[in-house]
Structures are given as C-alpha cells and as structure tokens.
Amino acid sequence: MSQQKFVDRIEEMKILERAMSAKGPSLFILYGRRRVGKTELISKFLGTRGVYFLATAEGDRENINSFKAIMSKFLGDESILMANFDDWHSLFTVLTSSSSFQAKARESKIIIVIDEFPYLIEANRAIPSVFQKVYDTVLREKNVMLILSGSSISMMENEVLSYRSPLYGRRTGQLQLRPLKFRYLSEFVNYGFEDLCNTYFVFGGIPDYLLKLDPDTGFWENVSKSIISKGAPLYEEADFLLRTEFREPRNYMLILRSISYGNHTLGEICAYSGLDKSMVSKYLDVLMSLGLVIPEKPFGASEKFKRRLNWISDPYLKFWFRYVLPHKSEIENSRNEEILKIIVDDFPTFAGEQFENLMKELILEGILGRSFDTVSRWWGRNESNKKGRDVEEIDIVAYSETRGELLFAECKWTNSPVPISIVEALRTKSETLRKQYPGKKYSYAVFSKSGFKWTLQEPISDVILMDLSDIEREIYKKT
Template sequence: MSHINFINRTHELAFLEDRYRSHKSELIILYGRRRVGKTELLIRFLKDKQGIYILATTESEKTNIGIFAQEISDFLNDPNFARVSYPSFEALWTSFLSHHQVQKIVRIQQKIPIVIDEFPYLIERDRSVPSQFQRIWDLHMRDNPVMLVLSGSSISIMEQEVLGYKSPLYGRRTGQWQVEPLSFLHMKEFLPWSCVDLAQVWFTTGGIPAYLELFDPTTDFWSNITRLFLTKGAYLTMEAELLLQYEFREPANYLTILKAIAERNTSLGEIIQQTGLDRSMVSKYLSVLMKLHIVHEELPVTASPGSRKRRYRISDPYLSFWFRFIYPEMTAIEARQTPEVLTRVQKNFSLYSGALFELLTEHLIRERVLFPHIHINQLGRWWHNEMEIDLVSICEDEDLMICVECKWTDLSKNEAMSILKKLEEKSRNIWWRNENRKTICALVGKKISGKDEIRKAGYEVHDLSDIPY
C-alpha cells in the first residue's frame, strides 16, 4: 500500500496514539487479514517517533534474532549491538533495554514503540515463542517505558496462540485492534468513478486497499476485471488460494465448501449435498471458517439462538467473487480463454451483484450511513418457509422495526411502490412486539425514480445517489 493512498485510518491511528501517550507500558495486539493495510498503518504511526519496526520472517529463530539485532542496532546507532550472538529473544531484548541509548531516547519521548510485524511467522517456527514473549514482557518490558505491538495476518494464530485463553500471553495485552477493510465511502479516494462502478468494485474486492490500488482509473470496470482476475498469473487470480494456504496447511476441503456456499448452497444440508462431504466434517470446517471470519453464520434476525434455521455466507466480497467466478474457471484462465470467461462472468454478474448489494446495504446501515438517527440493536436477514426479507433492523428502545428490501436495479416509481407494498405484507409475519411496535418499510436500490413521492406515502427509500460517496 503506497503512502499516497493512506486513507481513512483515523480511528486506528487514534487508538495507537492514545496507547502511546499513556503513562504505562503497553502490549498491543493488532491483526487483520492479508493486504488490509496493517503494515502501512504501523509505519505511519511510527513516522514521527523514534521507534523500532521489525518484520519477522519464516526463517529459523536464530536468523530472526539476527534480523532483530540488526534493526535494533540501526535504531541505537550502535554497530556493535548486531555483532553479538544472542542465544535467545530474551537475551536480545534484555541487552536492548539496558543499552545506554535507551535512557537518552526515553528522556526525549515518554516511550519507545517496538513493532514486530508478522509475529505468527515466529510462532509457526517455534510454538514456544508466546511463552518466550510472556517472560520477556513480565520480567523485562512491563516495568520499562516501551510500547510493544505484536502484529499479524494469520487470524487463526493471532486469535488462538496470542489472544486465546490458553495462550501464555493471555491477560498481558493492554489493548487489541482488528484492522478492518475500508468503508465503501472511501473508495472514491482510490478511483474517481461513478457510485455504480464503485459498488461493482466493492462487490469484487471489498475495501481491501492493496486490491483497490491495482485498479487502473483510466480504463473501465470490466477492463480492470479482465486484467486483474481473468488473466493467467494475475495477482487477484492467485491471491485467494494464497490467503487460504496462509491459514490452512491442507485447504482442499475448505475450497470445496466455500465454492458450494458461493454457488448459493447456504444451508448445512445443501452444503453437504453439494460437496459430498459428511455432516460432521462439514460442521467442523464451517466452525473453523467462522472462527476465521471467512464465513458468517446467519439466523433469522428474530429467531432464538437455538434455532436450526441456519444459513452460511462468505463474509469477504473478494473471496465471494473469486469462488463464484474465478475458481470454477481456473482451467479456462490457464488456457488463456479470457474472452470466453469474461462473457460467462458478465452473464451472471447481475445476479451475484444483487446478493452483494444486500451485504453492502447492511454495511452502510451498521456504519450509520443509512438510518443514521436510529440506534439499532439487531440487524440481519429474516426468513420463514418460502418468505424472505433482505434486512430487518430492530430498535428495542423505540419498539421500532425497519424492514428493508435491496434491489440492484433501476426502478420506476410504480415498481418501487409495488415492492414496498409486498414488503408491508411480509412484515406482518414477523413475530416481534406485535402489539406495540412501529414498522417502517424501506427500499434501497441502484436507482429509484419518484423518491420524494414515495417518501410522502410513508416509506423510506434510498438509492446510490443518496450515499455521500
């Protein structure tokens, strides 16, 4: 991610600055999926400070200690520091903290920030690393003016080996932050395109900065998709498999399950039937995918937690697009049949976009871009038998329920009114505070004509022109 496009990390930087200004030592855990912008965030945080940034590698502990020693040597401006052979990470950090330069720096600034990026690489090489760093923190860093930031892209390792209850580091952290993709509202800062085009980019990449920077703003959406996804050896053609290999040593069954979900097999029974895997195996893999935030489990928004009406969807738009369109076409892409693949993708992209537009609308509601003055307690889809509503928002304090239909299409006033009237009828089947509740029916579409008249009829209606992009 380039320094030019460092966009909208205000909250993340404020969090790090607040921890830096505290009057105690800090152990911060920062993590998030690959390419989300963690490294650039940390480098930006260190920009105006005397601090240490170290990128761990997959090499041996001895090699990493040598890399750490060299970075620390450069920071201290002491070549002799790197000439010592340190037997352990503890010996390295003990030597650093006792160095005469450390006290000089602390007199200038309250605290020395130390960032270890891709910390999971160390753990993969040696599972005792969390125990080593527990000892380093407890005996050497906790009572010294340091801010230690452990960062990583492997969600499984960061949540289990670093943040997990059984981790030696459990209870030591003083703060944690999961770095999320950028909001849709900030995509225009990468691409000066129309809101429709930006929505389509979101449907294919989500808000991943490293992916957005690959798009060429001087060409159109489909030219970019062809170059980035449908060309042999292209970056985004291969990225999904790398993401999964990063989390799983044997990703084959995960690939099969994700492909089934992307093809709209969303219930447990449908996934089992589509994949041919047995129930216990599918349940196990789904559980892992949910822990990694790759798959999201859904219940009807008003259902009890014990309900069996569960559905599954891929949380990440990039992975959703890749499994729906790229993975099934890998043989054709390798054979350089790009024009034929593009025709097939374009043929089915509208249907795919409809489902992703629901997800985008959900994000915009959670970010309070839509319905900003309403405090929402619950938000999700609702279904019963053959009846479905795209999104239902519950506001318990006001006995308010908002039912939302999402349509990725251009609608006339009459078409919009017809959809809203049917939505009113469906909303009466939702059992939630039926005696006292107020129900608002809303429509969110690509483009809707006659919005003012529809609003006068008592409905909420929004299209892309209402989004402050």
C-alpha cells in the same frame, strides 16, 4: 517498510496513540487478514519513534541477527550489532541495559514493532512463552511499547490472544484491523457511483486490492486485468489467503466452493462436499471464527434455530469462488474474453446479493438518519398469504430497541425502475412480524438501482424510497 496510499484509519490511529501515551510499558496486539493495511497503519503511527521489524520463517537465529541490526542502527550503537545472542531473552536483556537504549527511552517511549509474529511461532512453538518471559522480566519496567502484529488471524487469536496463551493477560491493548468502509472507495478509483458499488461488490474494502486497480480504467477492464487473467495480481490471491490460515486448505476450499454454488445449509454443504456432518460443522466453525463465513438466521429466530444459512462474507472470496475457480482451465488457456462475458451476464444476480449486504452496512452506519441495533434478513411462513408459496422473505429487517421501531426494506439491483406495487407487497410480507411485535412503530424502505415507477401524486409518508443518487448523496453528506 514501504508507505502506500493511506485512507481513513482515524479511529485506529487514536487507539494506538492512546496505548502509546499510557504510563508504563505497553504490549499491543495488532492483527488482520492479508492486504488489509496493517503495514501502512503501523508506518503512519510509528514515524521515527521506534523500529519496525518484519519477521520471516527462517528461524530464531536469522531473525535475531536481523532484529539486532535494525536496533543497532536505530540506537546508533554498533556494540549491539557486534554482540552474539543465543535467544530473544538475552538479546532484549542486553539491548535494554545498554546506555544508548536507556538514553533514548528517557526522551520518549520507544516503539518496537514485530510484524508477522506468527512466522516466529511457526519456526519455534515456544515463542509465546519466550516473549512472555521477555515482557515479564525485561520490558515490564521499561519505557517501551511492544507491538506484535500478524496476518494469520487463527494463529494470532489462538497463540497470542487466547486464554491458553502464555501471553494472555499481558497485553494492554488489541486491535483487529477491518477493511475500509464503502465511502472510502472513491479515494482509489475515478468511477461513478454505480461502478463504485460494483467495485465494492468484487474487491470489498481491502486497500491493497484497490491499489491494484488503475483509477482511470473502466470497472470491467480492471476486473479482467486484476483477477481473471493468468498472472494477474489477484488471480491466485484466494489460494494465498487460505494458505495463510490453513496448512491443509483443501477441505476449507471445498466448503467455500459449495457455499458459492448456492449450498447454504449444513445438509446441502455435506451433500455437495461428501464430508460428514461433524467434520463440516468443525470446518464451518473455524471459517466463522476467522470471519470468512457468516451464519444467518431469520430476524427474530431463537439461538436454537437449526436451519441457519452460511454465506461467504468477503466480497473478493465470494467473487473468486463463484467465477474464477470454476473457470480456471479457460483462464489458463487465455480465454479471458469468453469468461468475462459469462461473468458480465451473470453479474446482476451476484450484485443483487451484494447490494443487500451493502445496504445493511449503510443502515447500521446511519444512512437513514437514525441508528438500529440489529439489521438482518427474514424468511418464513406468512400467514396472510394463502396462495402460492407459503415461505417468503424480506431483504432487510432492522430493529431499534430504544425507539421500539421495526424497519422493513427491499433492495432491487435491476436495470428497470421499481413499480410502486413493491411497497404494498412489502407491507403484506411484514404482517407476520408485525403480529409478533405488537405496539412497535413500523417503517418501510425500498432501495433501487434504477429508481421508481409510479403514478401517485402524494408521497407515501411511512416509506423511504432511495435510488443510487439518493444513497450517494446521503453517504457523502456524512463525510
């Protein structure tokens, strides 16, 4: 188990240590998408207190033989290695009954990690029942922490965590490992703040993706070398990621491609994909359950709102479907410079969408010095605007029930300073919501890549104006 760069994960380590220190045996479920850093977290937590076993798709016999070899070495007991076991239950029965195991367990709780547990399930669908029996009849009275870990979110949730799983009710703790927060990207690359944002827009907070970047190479060169070159480490990562979750990923890829091309409603996705409505709805539900797609309704809309928009949530997947998949033929023919120019020319539009998402995250994290319960976008009819389009949108609407406050915000990722007229436009667009929420406090914010342009001498008291330098200062002031 290799140890790579380990950043943050303070809260996750605390969760694991609390589970470890609890009296009696523990069954902990750890899962998260490929490359999110599960192995590094396990390695840091485990130390020399137990064993790490990486399961394979070879079947029970091979995995049992590999596991007993690891346990034999950990316990310094060759008798375990020499014994033959027909199944997992007999292996754990003999193992925990051995004098070497019992002596070790008297010293401290033994941690046993089985990583990529879904591989065992794929080879033997009865594995959840097998391990339920192991835990109930063998480990229940032992000083052991058993950690079952996996990268297939769907299989971990359906076969291990769900109500119908034989393991349901046995777990003493669980954790879905999420990507790193934006503030930690500076640990991976030596970039100015704008290119840190660009890096987050493309690679997100997936540690393994960030480790593939050359910290002393420019942003666009890193994009070219890591994604849009034949044989690059992340060139086909999207294919691998989807195959981890789906045995037949074709229709899922079709739906994700449709969304990346700007088809966000159910009807638009059906029209693009040629799939019927019920099928698309089913696929979207699965993608949402895995966190790959996020449904969006306007702020304040009821749960019955029908024209929800669907967005790819993962930055890398969003970039890959927008720029890599449509140009695979050119990349295969080594026309990298041509494709890079296409991406660079279109990137401000892509980055503008991602900048909104980043600011939503940062507002929830408290960058404005106060917390909000919800942060979302709003679109709808504005009754005060009788001319032109009758449908408008506000990039961010944040709401605090405790303070009775509504925040309206706009995000501008442009190379030109933002004129002060945007503030009055924001006030006008917010009128509809202000009428719907009478008696609330209202505040405004504008986040701009390139600063602001105005001639006012006095600051606007109820408006927060932040450019990238302001955002950078507030983020790192809190770390």
